[in-house]
Amino acid sequence: MSPLRICLGLLVLWLIAVMIYQTHKPLPEGVSYESPVYRTSQVTFLQDLTYPNGAGGTAQKQQIYNRILHIVDEAESFIVIDLFLFNDYIHEGQTFPQVSAGLANRLTEKKKTHPDMDIVFITDEINTNYNSAPNPLLERMKKAGIRVVITDVDPLRDSTPAYSAVWRTFFQWFGQSGNGWIPNLMSSQGPDITMRSYLKLMNVKANHRKVVASEKSALISSGNVHDASAFHSNIAFEVHGEVIGDILKAEQAVLDFSGGGQLPAYSSEPAAATASGAYQIRYVTEGKVYDRVLEAIHGAGSGDQIDMGMFYLADRKVIEGLLEASERGAAIRVLLDPNENAFGQDKIGIPNRPVASELHSKSNGRIAVKWYNTTEEQYHTKLLYVRHHGGDSIMMGGSTNFTPRNLNNYNLENDLWVQAPSGSELDQNLEHYFDRLWNNKGAEFSLELPAYQEKTNFLKDWAYRLQTILGFTTF
Template sequence: MRRKSILVVAVLLAALWTTMCIHGVSRQLPQGISYSGDEHRGVPVEFLYDLTFEGDTGRVVQQAIFDRVFRMIDRARRLIVIDMFLFNGEHGGDREYLPLAEKLSERLIEKKRASPGVEIIFITDEINNFYGAYTSREIRELRANDVHVVVTDLTRLRDSNPGYSALWRSFVQWFGTSGRGVLPHPLTSAGRKVTLRSYLKLLNFKANHRKVIVTERECLAASANPHDASSFHSNVAFAMRGAPCADMLQAESAVLELSGGPMPSSGVEPVPEGDAAVSAQYLTEGQIQRRILEEIASLSSGDRLDIAMFYLSDRTVIRELLRAADRGVTTRVILDPNKDAFGREKGGIPNRQVARELVTRSEGTIALRWYDTHGEQFHTKLVLAWHPDHVTAVGGSANLTRRNLDDFNLEADVRIRAPRGSALAVEFERYFERLWTNTAGDYTVDYSQYEDRSWLKRLVYRLQEWSGFSSY
């Protein structure tokens, strides 16, 4: 009788856990999340990128993205809204980094002091306070200088790691995360201690992963973070003016509402149209996946697909890439080898396992190269779909992973369409060809350099992607 009672209780608990898991992955999204703006024509667009590579005389660092961000801050007259995932000066190891977090913080404080009437709202992810274990120096300084800092409330988002999050929501979240820390901070070697409860919150693997800035005059969506340990990463960004910036502001207002932050009191100014043949569309969360899949599916034999990506693991995207290869679409992929992470070594999951699958199952028709990293990361997120008369570019914060594309993380990308032969299309082509062919530098290496045939790592990747119990 006692054994039967235990079995009944176990079945009921398992049913409750399963119900919570299903609810966690399918709950209704907050209003304004998974947003698709209109496709606006005549939008002035700039393509920007940062590259770290080996030149004739050693390491070369070429950066443009945060120089552009700083100019946007300087030129703003009424409004600055920034949403950045990583914003701190913490790092592990002995390497020296550029003080990006400090530079951005100082620029905003200087702007507020020089122009007190400019409204500045800074949105960021709770990883920068290590999930409530403390308040970072950068955030304290911004708040002390009348900058509105909003730490994103992620609890109403869907659970990307539902098996764990169901337990965390039931038994752990009620105890908070602050207090005297006893465990080492996993992202820094500076000796800071954090609580066990903050580690347990980390394992939900939720993030506001966006990297955007919008002012009343212009806006920018990027793959780059103002994070010292990320300061040498290779990245891309798109700067724009006009209607897409209004869409970006609307999407950021949804995050502010979700997190109890202040609503912007002013909007984006209209601008004269540029090249009518160039269009831009602002996308967030699951709308990014929808548009990328549509673009790949629209390519035919003789068309080309170029992908430069930090993480590629989403099963739906992988299936669509293989279908495109079967149709005769010329496909080239540049991936980060997943060996470096803020001064620590990684084991190559998931990119090396996905790379082997793509190359093997396409019988080599999908060409793949690795970015040749040396401690930094190839942090770029860019898809280029080349049609006979135009190119479509999709880029921003979103990796091609389940967590980034399936309405779990907060993400922000831009979809740009430009005629073949236009100045913007030429820039896209020169960028990718430079990396693929190692023009004026050593950027990429052959697929064989990091080929990984381990069946065990392949199994680990598939389990992680399916369950959500991973950081990618």
């Protein structure tokens, strides 16, 4: 055998070994975390909605961003924030509310008036253009004394093994910084990007979490504080008490493998203050979200109602779980984003359109599917709501799309799990929210399934399945 063939054979074996290891290696300590169950008397549901105003324009109802600012204002001991997207990059001709700068300003003012307060801002390297260029907002916060931590996602498992093996073998060693020369696909007004940064971007994985915490409360959201995302429809839950300590524990794990130092300590409330209350809550991240999602769906049967609002739905176990729950007699409504738009760029409807078609056809129409009526924004919600006939409701919401990348311990994700008594205030709020959107109460919030079911849907189904198998996708 020639030396060339021997070398090529050894290279192939090496790449296969890298693929196997990087997709199955041990997770960093503290990743895929589940807190104990806590009882509490208060869980607040918040929502952002963009919808037609009936006069040819759009209206917005926005609660989440203002509440984040209030949490910052109310904090007395510490602030810990973890947000996936945080930048003001936009495409030419676009105009959005300057929410990123607004939060940066509020944090820097807080640090100025409370110089001894520990303020920690954790985010993903997408906001530094994968280390091609500094983010002016983050740099301004650093100068104010705020601790900014860019997550090192390399210790996480790889979700695109064929590409990742090549990237880790040949390209990761050269870093990403330098003089960029390739146009910024995220923003025509953003800095140019190095080829090495684009190569890392293609090794798709992220710190996708969205949480804001102080010693007083914590908000777990599906939404980013990001100018180009400012009009997206999102949901959030706000909680108080001992679960904040678990949120800090989960964030400390990120700092431990990202070189971010130590988070402030949380002094828990007296046990009597958190040992009672109508609601049971737990904080879950990464693969633990998956466990609780499947548990909730598998626990639904005759007389129960499953409502799901989702930006991306593509995970096979979740899809099969919905079909099986339908066969058991559960009533199911799924409200999806049409995957039409991404920050001003057109999309082709993958994965939601082929998944919607599958759910409808395989359930013989028992699973009802509708589309959120988006314009240039996204229905960015990630919400599961299971109402048990004669029993408590289960609800989950946060950063996690129901896709392999988000559920299988690849991305960093976070959700709040809640068990609420039927008829409780929170249960009524969730029921009102979903019924309003589904039944178009007050506006045309949702569209029937045929609105986005094209004749070429089977081609998108093949593309979606192929992307899922190969991992060459952002979902």
